[in-house]
Amino acid sequence: MTDNAPAPLIQFAGVTKRFGALTVLDDFNFEVAPGEKVTLIGPSGSGKSTVLRILMTLEPFQEGRLTLAGLSYQEPGGTGPFKASERHLREIRSHVGMVFQSFNLFPHMSVMRNVAEAPVRVLGLSRDEAQARAVDLLAMVGLADKKDHFPSQLSGGQQQRVAIARALAMRPRVLLFDEPTSALDPQLVGEVLAVIGDLAHEHDLTMLLVTHEMRFAREVSDRVCFFDKGRICEQGSPEAIFTAPSHPRTREFLASVLR
Numbered sequence: 679m680t681d682n683a684p685a686p687l688i689q690f691a692g693v694t695k696r697f698g699a700l701t702v703l704d705d706f707n708f709e710v711a712p713g714e715k716v717t718l719i720g721p722s723g724s725g726k727s728t729v730l731r732i733l734m735t736l737e738p739f740q741e742g743r744l745t746l747a748g749l750s751y752q753e754p755g756g757t758g759p760f761k762a763s764e765r766h767l768r769e770i771r772s773h774v775g776m777v778f779q780s781f782n783l784f785p786h787m788s789v790m791r792n793v794a795e796a797p798v799r800v801l802g803l804s805r806d807e808a809q810a811r812a813v814d815l816l817a818m819v820g821l822a823d824k825k826d827h828f829p830s831q832l833s834g835g836q837q838q839r840v841a842i843a844r845a846l847a848m849r850p851r852v853l854l855f856d857e858p859t860s861a862l863d864p865q866l867v868g869e870v871l872a873v874i875g876d877l878a879h880e881h882d883l884t885m886l887l888v889t890h891e892m893r894f895a896r897e898v899s900d901r902v903c904f905f906d907k908g909r910i911c912e913q914g915s916p917e918a919i920f921t922a923p924s925h926p927r928t929r930e931f932l933a934s935v936l937r
């Protein structure tokens with residue numbers, strides 16, 4: 679990073695994450711600039727989801743430091759597995775949204791309520807304000823006409839687009855996508871990628887995306903990081919990684935997924 683580059687929005691410094699005897703992230707260093715779109719690729723079990731889950735405060739870590747928007751994930755003297763109070767974790771989470779492989783919509787709520795509920799409850803918006811925001815976002819993801827439907831009445835691709843609108847309704851600075859199209863029938867993948875692609879191109883949102891859609895990763899990413907065994911083995915521009923990977927593990931992985 680050059681001297682006049684902006685301060686990183688996300689900074690992992692020497693983070694180690696273990697599950698019992700298994701070390702999943704090993705002295706992990708990773709920085710993301712504001713507005714950057716970064717794709718994480720790599721073999722199963724290499725730690726990609728763990729990085730996103732730690733950022734979302736769904737997993738604690740054992741060693742090292744992590745900051746997001748200047749907030750440390752650990753408070754001085756903090757106790758418990760997260761070494762931070764629930765209030766502090768909530769503040770961090772207010773900057774981060776996450777879209778999961780399995781949508782995770784609230785099944786008993788309409789599409790409108792799925793998108794509007796958290797802005798009312800967590801951000802304190804009036805119901806009218808939250809619904810106006812939801813209407814705009816549902817239009818953006820192409821689902822204006824589905825606002826009164828329930829998740830079970832939607833296709834997987836539509837449910838995932840609602841999940842993206844729901845995450846955006848909180849106006850996060852960082853949006854995390856963990857294999858957002860992996861649970862979809864192949865003919866529904868394109869509509870979800872189109873929404874994510876629009877977001878990547880039109881917003882100053884910082885995005886971290888785990889995906890197996892290599893062509894898409896190449897189109898939307900500023901940087902691609904190849905994970906292997908809990909570390910970033912190689913990273914660079916999509917062109918560099920996809921056309922001239924320098925590490926044998928990257929070449930081997932790409933050969934197996936780009937068949």
Ligand SMILES: Nc1ncnc2c1ncn2[C@@H]1O[C@H](COP(=O)(O)OP(=O)(O)OP(=O)(O)O)[C@@H](O)[C@H]1O
Pocket residue numbers: 697700702720721722723724725726727728729
């Ligand atoms: N809750 C858990 N308890 C124990 N081990 C876990 C837990 N969650 C993840 N792991 C292990 O941590 C390692 C990294 O998992 P992670 O989910 O980050 O991999 P990944 O790169 O996202 O893989 P995939 O491409 O299969 O989603 C794996 O070995 C996994 O089995």
Ligand SMILES: [Mg+2]
Pocket residue numbers: 726727728856888
């Ligand atoms: Mg994963």
